[in-house]
Amino acid sequence: MTLSSINSVLFVCLGNICRSPSAHAVFRHKSEAAGLDLKIDSAGTAAYHQGAKPDGRSQKVGESRGYNFSGISARKVVQSDFENFDIILAMDDSNFSDLISACPEHHHHKIRLMTEFSQAYADQSEVPDPYYGGAAGFEFVLDLIEDASDGLLNQIKK
Incomplete structure (x- = not known):
């Protein structure tokens, strides 16, 4: 798989x-602005919040930067995701390991860490979970996601 042939992206956290x-x-907004027609979704490795809207703190920070969370609700990764998405981006090493364990071996190449596409934050190996922290953690997570999204888009557009 070359990154320029990507038509679908799945983002995964816990x-x-x-x-x-x-x-x-973020990626939906940026890819639309770039004129790309990509299938974009998100899921979790656990079903703790099945059907829930994104955390209000995430929405507040994202919306303050112009991102729209409409149509996004929590779901668990399912087996068909490994077949139906060209690239699956884990937010941290734990999510990566969980995905590799659940994924058929012939699709392992699709699973990557989100931070592999970081540019300004290349020293960050994971997108940390802000859930138990304060507002600054949500801002930092969005900084990392914006940076890695730009890096991924640059690769897709090549």
């Missing part, structure tokens, strides 16, 4: 209410 829905909203 509960699918903070990091991955933020990545979903």
